Amino acid sequence: MTVDRPSPISIAIVDDQALVRTGFRMVLEAEPDLEVVGEAGDGAAAIDLARSTAIDVMLMDVRMPGVDGIAATAAITASEHPPRIIVLTTFDLDEYAFAAIRSGASGFLLKDVRPQELVSAIRTVHAGDAALAPRVTRRMIEMFADELPDAGAAAAQPPSLLDALTPREREILVAIAEGLNNTDLASRFHLSESTVKTHVGRILQKLDARDRVHLVIIAYEHGLIPPGTLGGRG
Structure with a gap:
């Protein structure tokens, strides 16, 4: 008797650096329950990708030329059946991070996150929860104390x-x-x-x-x- 396996989690990677996208793809495709179904190099391309492709989780860079990660996140999460979005950035004090989270992202991680932490975060947000490192939460909120x-x-x-x-x-x-x-x-x-x-x-x-x-x-x-x-x- 054959047992039906659940469909893999479909993932899109959005980053303006091809090497970063390649690195994330290598990590994710090593996992049997994850599948990279698309890539984009800027926010405008990410919006188009979200409209044309069935995506469960999107990894979104914040700082990109043209349409940045904040605007792209807001546009994508406003759609009818949006993917879950995890914002990735090099800076744990990135001034854009809080705005991205408020735009509808389900997580915020640093790009130097360990591979298994990234994989775990993807599974977590796909299950309907959120992935937000406590130290990132604290620093992000401290930045916006005046607001x-x-x-x-x-x-x-x-x-x-x-x-x-x-x-x-x-x-x-x-x-x-x-x-x-x-x-x-x-x-x-x-x-x-x-x-x-x-x-x-x-x-x-x-x-x-x-x-x-x-x-x-x-x-x-x-x-x-x-x-x-x-x-x-x-």
Whole structure:
């Protein structure tokens, strides 16, 4: 009896440097469940590729000539059935990173990410979660501290969508914004991972958030984690 294997995750690589694209392709095509179905050298080509090709996950460079990664991400994620997008950059303090995430990306990684971390991130976002390194989250938010409300300002605002959360859900939202994954959350709150998944699912639904990256943004924008409070740089 033959067992049907699931289709491989289809991936597109967007970067203006051919050598970078080749390097990522070599890493990804070594994995049996991943398939590179296209490449693009700039944002405009990436938008065209997303329209013409069935793509599950797109790796998106930020700094490219012409249409950059931010504009391309915004255009692609606004389409009817967009691929999940992981933003890749050389700079962990890239001033464009936060804008790219807010444009709809599901992850943010540095280009020097280890091969297995990249592969894991692709599988994670394909499964509907988000891939965002905690140190990148912290540095990105610290860069934009002036654009985000502090805790006092947020408290003075009228009731918000966060009022729909239970106290435990609010605690979990804060922990997600700190970069904790489900295993970490289970350990911190002494819960099973299945219970954590249930809580996270309810938070996503109540806040109408697309994924965990969106939850991080919501937490910071509502002052749950004032910028600069996540400890030393790592």
